[in-house]
Amino acid sequence: MTEKTDQPNCWEYTQCGKEPGGANADENGPCPAALETALDGVNNGRNAGRLCWAVDGTLCHNQTPGPEEDKISSCISCPFFQKVQEAEDQGGLRTKFLRFVTMDGKKPLMQGLEIKHVAPGERFIVQNTPSEAGYIIQKGSCKILVEKDGELVAIGRRGLGEVVGVTALLTGAPYSAHVEAETPLCLWVIRRDQFEAMVEKDRDLMEFLTELVADRLSADRPMADRAVGRYTAKEVLGKGGFSIVYKGIHTALEMPVAIKMLHHDKALDPDFLAAFRNEAESIAKFNHENIVRVFDIEELYRTVFIIMEYLEGELLSGMIKRLGRLSPLLAADFMVQACRGLEYAHKYGIIHRDINVSNLFIQTGDRLKIMDFGIACKIGTEDFGETGTAAFMSPEQIDGDPVDERTDIYSLGLAAYEMVTGERAFPGNDVMALLDGHLERDVPDPAEKAPDLPPALRRVIMKAGKRAPDERFNKAGEIIEALTEVLPQCDLPLQCAPPVRKMTSLFLIYEEDKQKEVGRLTEEFSAAMKKLGVTLKAADFPDI
Numbered sequence: 001m002t003e004k005t006d007q008p009n010c011w012e013y014t015q016c017g018k019e020p021g022g023a024n025a026d027e028n029g030p031c032p033a034a035l036e037t038a039l040d041g042v043n044n045g046r047n048a049g050r051l052c053w054a055v056d057g058t059l060c061h062n063q064t065p066g067p068e069e070d071k072i073s074s075c076i077s078c079p080f081f082q083k084v085q086e087a088e089d090q091g092g093l094r095t096k097f098l099r100f101v102t103m104d105g106k107k108p109l110m111q112g113l114e115i116k117h118v119a120p121g122e123r124f125i126v127q128n129t130p131s132e133a134g135y136i137i138q139k140g141s142c143k144i145l146v147e148k149d150g151e152l153v154a155i156g157r158r159g160l161g162e163v164v165g166v167t168a169l170l171t172g173a174p175y176s177a178h179v180e181a182e183t184p185l186c187l188w189v190i191r192r193d194q195f196e197a198m199v200e201k202d203r204d205l206m207e208f209l210t211e212l213v214a215d216r217l218s219a220d221r222p223m224a225d226r227a228v229g230r231y232t233a234k235e236v237l238g239k240g241g242f243s244i245v246y247k248g249i250h251t252a253l254e255m256p257v258a259i260k261m262l263h264h265d266k267a268l269d270p271d272f273l274a275a276f277r278n279e280a281e282s283i284a285k286f287n288h289e290n291i292v293r294v295f296d297i298e299e300l301y302r303t304v305f306i307i308m309e310y311l312e313g314e315l316l317s318g319m320i321k322r323l324g325r326l327s328p329l330l331a332a333d334f335m336v337q338a339c340r341g342l343e344y345a346h347k348y349g350i351i352h353r354d355i356n357v358s359n360l361f362i363q364t365g366d367r368l369k370i371m372d373f374g375i376a377c378k379i380g381t382e383d384f385g386e387t388g389t390a391a392f393m394s395p396e397q398i399d400g401d402p403v404d405e406r407t408d409i410y411s412l413g414l415a416a417y418e419m420v421t422g423e424r425a426f427p428g429n430d431v432m433a434l435l436d437g438h439l440e441r442d443v444p445d446p447a448e449k450a451p452d453l454p455p456a457l458r459r460v461i462m463k464a465g466k467r468a469p470d471e472r473f474n475k476a477g478e479i480i481e482a483l484t485e486v487l488p489q490c491d492l493p494l495q496c497a498p499p500v501r502k503m504t505s506l507f508l509i510y511e512e513d514k515q516k517e518v519g520r521l522t523e524e525f526s527a528a529m530k531k532l533g534v535t536l537k538a539a540d541f542p543d544i
Contacts, residue, residue, distance in 0.1 A: 009034070009049025010058075013080045033058045042156050043084055050084050051143075051157060075182075113194065118142075118185035125179035127224055131168030133189050137161060140185035145178040146224050153222045157182065167213045169195050170264065171301035176224050210265035227251075228305050229298040233259050242266050247310065253525055256310040257295065267303040280306045282350050282373045287533065290341030292361070292371045295528065313363040316415070320357060325422035328454050330366065332486040335416050335460070337368035339476035342412070345370075346405045346476060353403060355411035356392040357418055390434045391424050395467050398435050406469040409476060413443055413464025420457070421449035425465065442466050456485035 009019070011034055017023035018031035033052035043050035052058050060078070075081050116135070118124050124135075127147050141159040145152050155177065158164050168175045169192060190198070199206040226233040226246075233246035237258065243266075246259040266272040277297075284294045296307035316334070320326065326334070338360060345352060352359075352373055361369045394410040396403055417425040425444055426437035443465025447453045460482050466472045473479050510518050526536045 007044050007050070009045050009047075010052040010060075010080055011049065013083070014060075031058055048154075051154065052080075055154065114189040114191075116185075116187045116189050118181040118187065120181050120183055123178055123180045124185075124187075125165055125175050125177070127176065127178045128174050131165060131173065131175050131192070133191050134163055134165040134169040134195060136163050136188040136190065138186040138188060140181065140183040142179050142181050142185060145180060146176075146222050147178060148222060148224055152178075155222055163209075163212070166209055170199075170209055170213055171303070173226065173301045176226065207265065207268065210263075210268055213264045228259055228261075228307075229300060230296070231257060231259060231298070231305075231307055233261075242272065248307075250528065252521065253528060255528060258308045258310045260306040260308060262304045264303050273304065277304060278373075280304075283345075286344065286348070288341055288344040290337050290368055290370060291344065292369045311361050311363055311369060313361060313367075315358050316360040316362055316368075316419070317357040319362055320418060320422060325450065326419045328420060328450075328452065328457050328486065331416060331419040332454075332457050332483050333366065334360070334362070334368050334419060335412065336480050336483055336487065338370060338412055338415075339479045341368075341370040342405070342408050343476040343480075345373075346408070351403050351405065352408050352411075353397065354389055354392070355408050355415060356389045357415050358389070360415065390431045391426055393435065393438060394469075395438050396469060398438055404469070405475055406472045409464050409473050409479070410466075410469075412476075412479075413461050413472075416457075416461045417443055417446050417465065420446050420453055420461070423449060439467070454486050456483065 011017070011019040011022065011031060016031070018025055019034040020030045022030070031052075033048040033055045034046075036048035036055050040047050042048070045051060048055045052060070060075075113136075115138075116124070118140075124142075127145075137158055137160055139160065141157055142164060143154055144156040144158065144164075146155050147153075158179075164179050165175060167173070169190070199209065223233075223235060228248065230251055231248050232251050233248045235247050237245045237247050239245065242263060244261050244263065246261065248257050248259040249255060250257055262273065280294055280297045283291060284297070287293070292311065293309040294306060295309065298305040298307065314322075338355070342352065342355070350373070352370065354372060355370070359370065359372045361371050363369060392411040392414045394403070394407045396407060414425045417423075426434050426441075428434060443462060445458070446461050447458050460473075460479055463482075464472055464479065473482070508518060508522075529536050
C-alpha cells in the first residue's frame with residue numbers, strides 16, 4: 001500500500017492501486033493519469049497525479065468515467081480535486097501576484113476592471129487567436145489545453161489569484177493555448193490598453209509578469225506551433241538561465257532551424273539584451289564548419305530570437321556522460337576541430353569566453369560545432385561583464401583582467417581534461433571553491449586518471465590549462481601542430497579528410513502564370529542555401 005504524503009498523487013490519496021506496479025494495475029491496466037508524462041510536475045504531481053481530472057479515461061472509483069468533458073460534475077465534487085485546489089491556491093508564483101491584487105478588488109490595480117463569469121466547460125481563450133485580454137481568477141479554476149497535430153492535450157491548470165492569457169498579453173503574440181473553465185469561474189478582465197497602463201506605472205508588476213512568462217515558457221510541456229517572423233517554433237529543444245532553444249522550420253522553405261529566444265525577464269535588462277544581440281552579431285558573419293551558423297535575427301514579442309542551423313547529434317557533455325570518457329584519439333580530434341573554429345573566430349578578433357563541454361556540439365560523423373557566443377567579446381576586453389561557466393573559467397576572467405586567445409585555450413584545456421578522464425578538472429558545486437581552484441592550481445595531470453594517455457596529448461592539456469596565460473599556447477593553431485603526434489594519419493593542418501560533396505536535383509513544375517512567384521521563392525531559397533555554402537544552379541526548360 002502506498003503511503004500518503006502532504007502532496008499525494010491521486011492514486012496515493014485514494015489508495016486505488018491503479019498506478020504502474022500497483023495492486024490493481026493488472027485489471028484494465030494502469031490508470032491513464034499515472035502514465036501521462038506530459039503533465040509531470042503540474043501541481044507538484046508525478047505525471048498527471050495531481051491533474052487527473054484533465055485526463056481522458058481515468059479509472060476513478062473503480063469505474064471509467066469516459067471522455068474528459070463528461071467528468072466535470074463528478075470531479076469538482078471529488079475530495080481529492082478540492083484538496084489539490086486548496087493546496088494550489090496557497091502556493092507558487094500566485095502568492096507573489098497577490099501583492100498586486102486583492103480578491104475584493106479594492107487595490108488600485110483592480111479598479112475599473114470588468115467582471116466576467118464563465119460556466120464549467122466553457123472555452124474563453126482560443127489558441128492562435130489575437131490576444132485581446134488577460135484574466136485574473138477571483139474564484140474557481142480552469143485548465144490549459146494545447147491543440148497540436150489534431151490532438152487536444154491538457155498541460156496545466158490555474159486557480160485562485162492566478163492570471164491566464166498574460167503571456168500573450170505581455171508579448172503581443174497570439175494566445176498559445178485554449179483555456180476552459182473547470183468550475184464556475186469569476187474573472188477580472190484586463191484589456192490590452194489597461195495592461196499597458198498597469199505595467200507602465202508599476203515596474204515591480206512588470207518584473208513579476210516577465211518572471212511568470214519565463215517560468216511558463218520554459219516548462220516541459222507540449223507547445224502549440226508558434227510563428228516567429230518567417231519561422232515556426234515547433235518544440236522545446238533545451239533551456240538555460242538566459243534563453244530557450246526551440247526546434248523550428250523556415251515556414252516557406254520547410255528548412256529545419258533552431259530558434260533561440262531570450263527570456264522575457266532578461267530582455268528587460270539592457271546588459272543581457274546587448275549580450276544576446278552581441279552573440280548574433282558576432283557569429284552572423286562567420287562561415288566555418290566548426291561554428292554553428294546564424295541565419296537570421298528576429299525582434300518580436302518584446303524579446304529577441306536568433307535563428308540558427310539545426311544540428312543533429314548531442315552535446316559533448318552528453319557524450320562524455322554516455323561513454324564515461326573518450327578515447328585519446330577522439331579527444332584529440334575534437335580538440336583540433338575546436339581549435340579550428342576558435343582560430344577562425346580569433347582571426348575576427350572575437351573571444352568566446354565560455355568554452356565548455358556543454359557549448360561544444362557533436363554531430364553525426366563526429367563533426368564538432370562551437371555554440372553559444374552569448375558572452376563573446378573583442379580581444380583585450382577587460383572582463384568585468386558577463387562571465388563564463390565557473391568550472392571552466394580562466395584566472396584572468398575571475399580577476400577581471402583583459403582576455404585574449406589564451407582565455408579560450410585555457411577553457412578548452414579543461415574541456416579536454418574532462419574528455420579523457422570523464423571527470424572535471426576542478427570538481428564540485430561550490431562556486432567560490434571552483435574559482436579558488438582556478439586561481440591557485442594548474443590543471444591536474446590527466447595521466448593520473450587516464451594512464452593510457454599519449455604523452456603528446458597529455459602535454460597539450462597540461463600546457464593549455466596553466467594558470468599563467470604566458471605559460472599557455474599563444475594561438476589555437478599551435479595546439480593543432482602539437483597534436484600531430486596523436487593524429488599521425490592526418491597531414492597539417494590536420495584536415496583528416498575533405499568533406500564529401502553531394503549534388504541533389506530539384507525539379508519545379510508549374511504553370512506559366514506562377515513564374516513571378518516561383519522566381520521570388522527561388523531567390524529566397526538560393527539566399528538561404530548560399531549561407532550554408534551550397535551552390536544553387538538553375539536551368540530553364542521552355543516546354544515540357
